[in-house]
Amino acid sequence: MWESKKWLDKPNGESFTILGKDVAFKGIAHFEGVVQLDCRFEGDIHTTGTIVLGERAVVRGTLNVGTLICSGTIKGTITASQKLHLLKQAVLIGDIHTPVFLMEEGAYFKGLCDMGVHPFESELTADVQTPPATVEQPEVSRSLLIEDVPHG
Secondary structure: OOHHHHHHHOHHHOOEEEEOOOOEEEEEEEOOOEEEEOOEEEEEEEOOOEEEEOOOOEEEEEEEEEEEEEOOEEEEEEEEEEEEEEOOOOEEEOOEEOOOEEEOOOOEEEOOEEOOOOHHHHHHHHHHHOOOOOOOOOOOOHHHOOOOOOOO
16 A cells, blocks of 8 residues: 555655645755745745746745756756756746746746856857967058158
């Protein structure tokens, strides 16, 4: 009997947590594995795993996550070490730091996005930092200089 329900605890070997729509949480939370939030949350969330925000989720605060998949509302700063995906119902007001940013049509985002240093940017920066070639001034022949010309 218990063997058939093991998938509820650890799908694909990862822990899975759900905070439902009737939950309101305020504070600092540290999660492991996959977490689905359909609740109101105010504070800081820390995980190297995946956070899934449902349509009813409202989060105010700072999120430091591996991956964030959002259908809800967030007001705050997000750092996603792997990826941030805003689904079409999502509303995000705040700054994000992530190497991969996906946003479906219909999602709303207001803030700054920092995707880190891209290899192309590194090449451009290297080109800019090389000193410019020196341009030699041509020699002026003394015979072409006009001296003591009256101005009239």
